[in-house]
Structure formats: structure tokens, C-alpha cells
Amino acid sequence: MSAHLPPSELVVVHEDVRDALDAGVGVVALESTILAHGLPHPDNVEIAGQIEDAVRAGGSVPATIAVLDGTVHVGLGATQVERVCTDPEIAKLSVRDVGVAAALGRSGATTVASTSALAHLAGIRVFATGGLGGVHRGASETFDVSADLGVIASTPVLVVCAGVKSILDVAGTLETLETLSVPVLGYRTDAFPGFYLSDSGHSVPWRVESAEEAARVVVTRDRLGTDSAGVVLANPLPADRQVDRQLHDRLVAEGLALLEREGVHGKDVTPRLLEFFHDSSGGESLRANVELVLANARLAGEVAAEVARRSASGELARQA
Numbered sequence: 123m124s125a126h127l128p129p130s131e132l133v134v135v136h137e138d139v140r141d142a143l144d145a146g147v148g149v150v151a152l153e154s155t156i157l158a159h160g161l162p163h164p165d166n167v168e169i170a171g172q173i174e175d176a177v178r179a180g181g182s183v184p185a186t187i188a189v190l191d192g193t194v195h196v197g198l199g200a201t202q203v204e205r206v207c208t209d210p211e212i213a214k215l216s217v218r219d220v221g222v223a224a225a226l227g228r229s230g231a232t233t234v235a236s237t238s239a240l241a242h243l244a245g246i247r248v249f250a251t252g253g254l255g256g257v258h259r260g261a262s263e264t265f266d267v268s269a270d271l272g273v274i275a276s277t278p279v280l281v282v283c284a285g286v287k288s289i290l291d292v293a294g295t296l297e298t299l300e301t302l303s304v305p306v307l308g309y310r311t312d313a314f315p316g317f318y319l320s321d322s323g324h325s326v327p328w329r330v331e332s333a334e335e336a337a338r339v340v341v342t343r344d345r346l347g348t349d350s351a352g353v354v355l356a357n358p359l360p361a362d363r364q365v366d367r368q369l370h371d372r373l374v375a376e377g378l379a380l381l382e383r384e385g386v387h388g389k390d391v392t393p394r395l396l397e398f399f400h401d402s403s404g405g406e407s408l409r410a411n412v413e414l415v416l417a418n419a420r421l422a423g424e425v426a427a428e429v430a431r432r433s434a435s436g437e438l439a440r441q442a
């Protein structure tokens with residue numbers, strides 16, 4: 123699938139990313155909202171580098187995506203990553219915000235939704251993150267359903283994540299993914315992960331045993347052309363690395379009460395909760411968060427490398 127890139131004053135693809143795409147090397151998109159709004163400063167700067175290294179260890183090239191002074195960047199240099207991690211003016215941009223930020227010359231970090239959309243524009247097929255946005259508890263009253271779900275449903279990018287947090291309505295999120303025709307694959311698991319927990323208590327419809335199998339799903343779906351939905355690849359923390367369940371349940375209950383008390387809503391919900399978890403878990407939530415993001419980046423690196431390899435050999439087969 124070739125990318126139809128917008129003009130370069132709007133979207134700049136980093137040289138390393140462009141070279142990798144041209145050479146048929148795997149590329150993994152990375153979101154910047156987890157850096158700017160999901161992980162505490164100053165740890166986020168070092169973690170950003172570790173995430174990129176994990177993609178490389180998986181055999182692919184990382185492309186962290188953000189909007190800086192009105193320009194979309196697909197692939198950031200170290201100074202730009204540092205700015206995303208440090209600048210308090212960095213907004214949180216979902217897809218609807220990207221064009222506005224571009225027009226007004228603003229800067230912002232991209233969510234799962236906007237990162238997927240921009241990755242697709244650049245011809246990137248695989249994306250790694252921590253947790254997906256989803257259906258919030260009480261959504262039947264508040265209508266708070268993350269734009270992540272709708273965008274994944276219409277954007278052919280595979281997203282590696284550790285499920286969704288149990289602050290969300292996990293069952294409702296899975297039902298919505300089914301309604302939107304987004305395939306959900308468990309990586310070596312039958313259970314949909316619960317971010318800090320290895321098992322959310324809900325099952326996944328499909329299970330794959332390897333990066334190679336996940337890549338085969340991407341390439342086969344492309345060749346079949348049934349639809350242009352993305353794929354969710356759910357990668358759980360190993361059971362012995364998950365957050366203690368009692369601590370987890372306490373944090374979720376207290377976090378939800380805090381939102382209520384502070385009247386937090388809309389796009390501030392997730393960042394506020396993450397901040398609360400990091401402040402109140404004695405480092406446990408951060409430890410687990412970092413481990414799962416690194417594991418997802420590594421796996422995404424392996425899947426993207428395999429997708430690239432299969433796509434290249436498909437090209438050769440067609441030319442022969």
C-alpha cells in the first residue's frame with residue numbers, strides 16, 4: 123500500500139523513517155500522548171528513548187508522531203522528543219484536533235486515534251502503545267467513548283496494546299470493537315488483558331502464537347480487502363509482572379471517586395487518572411506501565427518487520 127503524503131509543509135517524515143519505508147524495512151508508529159500526558163516528567167524523556175530502542179530490538183525503525191508548531195512529524199529527533207516530554211504547552215490531539223493545530227501553528231501530542239490516522243497517511247502499518255482508549259464507565263449517560271475506537275475501525279493499522287484500563291468499561295469496549303468490526307487478537311493468550319492486570323476477566327475472540335501469525339493476519343486482511351479496519355493485538359503483562367490486584371482495585375476505586383469529586387471530564391480524564399495512579403501507587407503503576415509499553419514496542423517491532431518482509435515477497439511474486 124503506497125502512502126499519499128500531504129505536502130511537506132504539513133507533514134514531515136523523518137529521514138530514517140522514509141529510508142526504512144523505501145527500503146521495505148519494518149516501521150512502527152509510536153504515539154506521543156503517553157509521553158506528554160501519560161508518563162511523569164522527567165522519567166518520560168528516558169522512557170521515550172527506551173521505547174524507540176525496543177522497536178529497534180524487534181527489528182524495525184521507530185516513528186514517534188507529534189505535531190510541532192503546526193507541522194506533523196512522523197519520526198522525531200532526540201530534541202523534538204525532549205520537547206514533547208517537557209513543554210507544558212503540548213496539547214492532547216485526537217484526529218479532529220490535528221488539522222486545527224496544523225492550521226493554527228500549534229503543538230500537540232497524538233493519541234491512538236491520531237497516531238493511527240497519521241501512520242496510515244505515511245504508509246506505516248503497525249503501531250505500539252500502552253493502552254487503548256475505550257468506552258468509559260457510565261458512557262450510556264455521558265457518551266464518553268474514545269475516538270480511538272472509531273478511528274481504528276476505519277484505519278488499516280495494527281495496534282499493539284495491553285488492552286484497556288479497568289477504569290473503562292472493558293466489556294463495553296470489547297462489544298464496541300465487535301460492532302465496529304475490529305478484529306481483536308490475543309498474543310499467546312485467550313484473555314483480553316487489563317493493562318495493569320494480565321487478565322481483564324474477558325476473553326478475546328482470536329489468539330495468535332507469534333509475531334509471524336499477527337503479521338499474516340495484517341497481510342491476509344489486505345489481500346482479501348473485506349474492509350479497511352485496523353487490528354488490535356492485545357499483549358498482556360506476564361502474570362508475575364502485573365500490579366497486585368488489591369492495590370489495583372483500590373487505585374481504580376479511588377481514581378474514579380477523584381474524577382467525580384474534581385468534575386474531570388472529556389480528554390482530561392485519562393491524563394488525570396494516570397497522574398493519580400503514578401502518585402498513589404508508590405511507583406508500581408509506573409513500573410508496570412513502562413514494562414508493558416516496552417514489551418508492546420518490542421512485539422510491534424517484530425510484527426512490522428514480518429509485515430514488511432511478507433509485503434516485499436508478495437511484490438516479488440507478483441512481478442515474477
Ligand code: PSU
Pocket residue numbers: 153155156159160232233234235252253254255256267268269270287317388389390391392396
Ligand atoms: N490509555 C493509557 N495511557 C494513555 C492513554 C490511554 O493507558 O496515555 C492515552 C492514549 O493516547 C489514548 C488516549 O489514545 O489516552 C485516549 O484518550 P480519550 O479517552 O480522551 O480518547
Ligand code: MN
Pocket residue numbers: 266267268269388389
Ligand atoms: Mn473521552
